[in-house]
Amino acid sequence: DIVMTQSPDSLPVSLGERATINCKSSQSVLYSSNNKNYLAWYQQKPGQPPKLLLYWASTRESGVPDRFSGSGSGTDFTLTISSLQAEDVAVYYCQQYYTNARTFGQGTKVEIK
Amino acid sequence: QVQLVESGGGAVQPGRSLRLSCAASGFTFSRFAMHWVRQAPGKGLEWVAFISYDGSDTYYADSVQGRLSISRDNSQNTLYLHMDSLRAEDTAVYYCARGRDGYISSWGQGTLVTVSS
Numbered sequence: 001d002i003v004m005t006q007s008p009d010s011l012p013v014s015l016g017e018r019a020t021i022n023c024k025s026s027q028s029v030l031y032s033s034n035n036k037n038y039l040a041w042y043q044q045k046p047g048q049p050p051k052l053l054l055y056w057a058s059t060r061e062s063g064v065p066d067r068f069s070g071s072g073s074g075t076d077f078t079l080t081i082s083s084l085q086a087e088d089v090a091v092y093y094c095q096q097y098y099t100n101a102r103t104f105g106q107g108t109k110v111e112i113k
Numbered sequence: 114q115v116q117l118v119e120s121g122g123g124a125v126q127p128g129r130s131l132r133l134s135c136a137a138s139g140f141t142f143s144r145f146a147m148h149w150v151r152q153a154p155g156k157g158l159e160w161v162a163f164i165s166y167d168g169s170d171t172y173y174a175d176s177v178q179g180r181l182s183i184s185r186d187n188s189q190n191t192l193y194l195h196m197d198s199l200r201a202e203d204t205a206v207y208y209c210a211r212g213r214d215g216y217i218s219s220w221g222q223g224t225l226v227t228v229s230s
Contacts, residue, residue, distance in 0.1 A: 001175065040216040042158075049208055049220035050150075050158065061218075093158055097215035100172040102148070102160040 002026050002096050006105035012113035019081040021108045023094035028074045031098065038098035041070055041079045044107075045090045053092075054079070086112065115139045115219040117209045122224030129199055135192040135209030135221060143167070143187040146212035149194045151205035152223070159205070162194065163212070177203075199228045 003026040013019040029038045037057035042050040052061045054070040057077055067082040081088055089112060094105040121133040135147075149161040162183040163172045171183050182195040192209055206223040 038215060042217075044158075049222055050217075051220070052216070052218050055214070055216045055218075091157075095158075095160070095216070100163065101174060102163070102217075104158045104160060107157040 004105035014113045021079040023077040029096045029098035042093045117221030119224035124227045131196045133194040137190045142190040148210040150208045153205045
């Protein structure tokens with residue numbers, strides 16, 4: 001199975017500042033035939049189910065604020081929150097869907113500094 | 114809008130069986146692949162199982178292969194997870210989720226399964 005490793009585990013950020021979360025896969029999730037990275041990002045707030053933020057590594061889901069962006073290719077990916085808002089406090093997960101056995105990263109907890 | 118409502122969770126003894134259900138509404142259920150994802154108390158997300166739109170393909174996490182079985186009834190707009198030989202490490206909130214182009218696009222609220230003697 002592909003192992004997804006996120007860093008850091010915890011990220012304290014001041015309101016209005018940038019938050020950057022990294023996600024690394026143990027093998028490439030870039031499908032060469034369509035040049036797409038099979039990587040999604042989810043946000044989970046306390047007591048709630050996860051919510052899809054981004055797919056194909058950088059495509060924002062409908063309704064997701066544009067302060068959320070994704071980048072990267074192959075094995076290294078980044079989720080960036082350009083200006084942290086109070087409502088962004090959550091745990092963020094990356095997930096690969098390149099293989100039949102989908103796998104998640106361990107999660108990164110974003111909190112207010 | 115998409116609604117996924119899980120049911121069937123509860124407390125069960127190790128070695129026993131349980132069946133979870135997920136009632137889908139707000140979309141054409143028979144056109145979408147579905148997943149089960151679980152989350153142990155205070156832990157991260159663990160993908161559990163996938164079933165194609167017509168039920169012809171299923172895939173499982175290694176940790177549940179042979180003990181958990183995903184199925185669906187498109188005539189009833191319902192997804193199932195049959196859980197056999199339950200272990201303490203199966204204790205988790207189980208989420209039903211809709212697939213879209215391979216990733217998960219929508220999630221239910223989850224149902225808690227507690228395996229304990």
